[in-house]
Amino acid sequence: MSTSALQDWFVREVLPLEAALMQFLRRSSRNRSEADDLRQEVYVRICEAAQNEIPVPARPFVFTVARNLLIDRARREQIVSIEAVADLGALEIVADEPEPDRSVIARQQLRRLQSALDRLPGRCRQAVILRKIDGLSYREIATRMGIAEDTVSKHLREGMYVLADALHSEISETSGGS
Amino acid sequence: MMPSAQETGARAAEWLEQRERGPWGEDEQAALDAWLAQSFAHRTAYWRVSEAWNEAERLRVLERSAIDKDRVTAVPRPLLIGIAAAVAVIAVSGLAASYFFLRPAERTYTTDVGGRELITFADGTQIELNTDTVLRTRMTTGQRIVWLDKGEAFFRVKHDAAHPFNVIAGAHRITDLGTEFLVRRDPGRLEVALVEGSAQFGAGEGQRQSVPLLLAPGDDVVATAQSMSVTKKASHDLANKMGWRRGVLVFKHTALSAAATEFNRYNREQIVVSDAATANLTISGTFPANDLRPFTEVVQSVFRLRVGRSGGEIVLSRQ
Secondary structure, three states: OOHHHHHHHHHHHHHHHHHHHHHHHHHOOOOHHHHHHHHHHHHHHHHHHHOOOOOOOHHHHHHHHHHHHHHHHHHHHOOOOHHHHHHHHHHHHHHHOOOOOHHHHHHHHHHHHHHHHHHOOHHHHHHHHHHHOOOOOHHHHHHHHOOOHHHHHHHHHHHHHHHHHHHHHOOOOOOOOO | OOOOHHHHHHHHHHHHHHHHHOOOOHHHHHHHHHHHHHOHHHHHHHHHHHHHHHHOOHHHHHHHHHOOOOOOOOOHHHHHHHHHHHHHHHHHOHHHHHHHHHOOOEEEEEOOOOOOEEEEOOOOOEEEEOOOOEEEEEEOOOOEEEEEEEEEEEEEOOOOOOOOEEEEEOOEEEEEEEEEEEEEEEOOEEEEEEEEEEEEEEEOOOOOOOOOEEEOOOEEEEEEOOOEEEEEOOHHHHHHHOHHHHOEEEEEEEEHHHHHHHHHHHOOOEEEEOOHHHHOOEEEEEEEOOOOHHHHHHHHHHHOEEEEEEOOEEEEEEO
16 A cells, blocks of 8 residues: 555545544543544554555444544543443444535535634734735735744644644534534 | 644644745655654644645635635735635535536646746645746646646656546647656657656547557657657756756757757747858757856857857857
8 A cells, every 4th residue: 555545545535534533532532632632543543554455435444443442542541431431332323424425525615614714813814815815925925914934934834733623623514413 | 652633733734834835845855754754643644734725725716706806905804705705605506616616727837938937736746847838737636637738847746546647748648657757848849758757658638549658767758740769868868958947958969059949948039050060060068048148158269159149149150
């Protein structure tokens, strides 16, 4: 399995599941950053497995890995929360949800993009818009906003980070289904 | 214990931003590759943030389709209202939404005589345009196609088995299999030089299909309407062909007439060689592509030629 094929599979098949995965992981986590760490570990595990053979379909595989991770953690910590147990039972239902069709995904993505933009702090949002919509260079953005190019960098880094969470992790109003 | 997801994510965003800002050369790519190779946590974090940033490309579609033309001051407030309006409009109809998303993002890039431009795509593929070149791209999630309508370009393609990269130049098509190559299109002649990786050379759109030729590094294909040849070039010969990427022309026992033809691609002021004996003199050396003076001074002093200037032409002739 080449890295680019793995990347392609990850982006196409796994990332779209992230919102549902996070919903699942958050219920078993004490806080946001713990859920993020669990997600990171799920991704590492599925890539290690997928290196040898791409699992088809992706969805049940991803959730099985997530469940096993939670079970491992519960064993390690000797604590199993009631919610976690309940979720492990409910897993099959989550995993069997049909995939929405492409145009629905596209519309959801657009709404997510909009709400993701709204979540960016003002200056950061402005820098992202000047870069992504107006296609300006760093120098032009710096001039337009009256800031240094290094500050443009800082805003865009933050924008990239927040957009990644907002686009992949967040449940949009229409896609949650609950 | 692996670093927290937030740390890894922030680091991935730093890499992506550094690449976005440029300059992004081999050293930077090597440093990123090394970081990515350290763990799947790094790789997935980077894929995740890049994908979101690419996804945000759709903002541009909105801007083109729905936001008014006279956004001179480009402050975020009215733009965002514009986007919100566009979202509302598109959300009304699934058909409209698919139209906007599926419409291929086709773009045209051109350079003037003497110009040079480097284009970097979201997938990391780079295309460097040489002088007087017209190139069209269609880069979507499903396909990557480039038409070289005129001129010359160097390609450094990020390989993606699911989305082969195609260059169409007149009657021919080059399909990358993970590679660096040069394509030069002159009237009636096409040259493809493969630097690294492998590529297929075959028939283009609307042409009778034949068995494509598999190119290996060093292969230099020259195709005209009547003939096609493949020769093996040493790597320094290939490097010389790509001198323009550094702003220079490299000649090795090159006839003065051929050297003049090369210079004339890069400059509005044209060199004319007045007679056959002068045309057959050969020259070796490295010269700036956009400045004719060093070249004319050399031929003047070495070959004792007369260099006359008149009406946008430089005429080389015997004393």
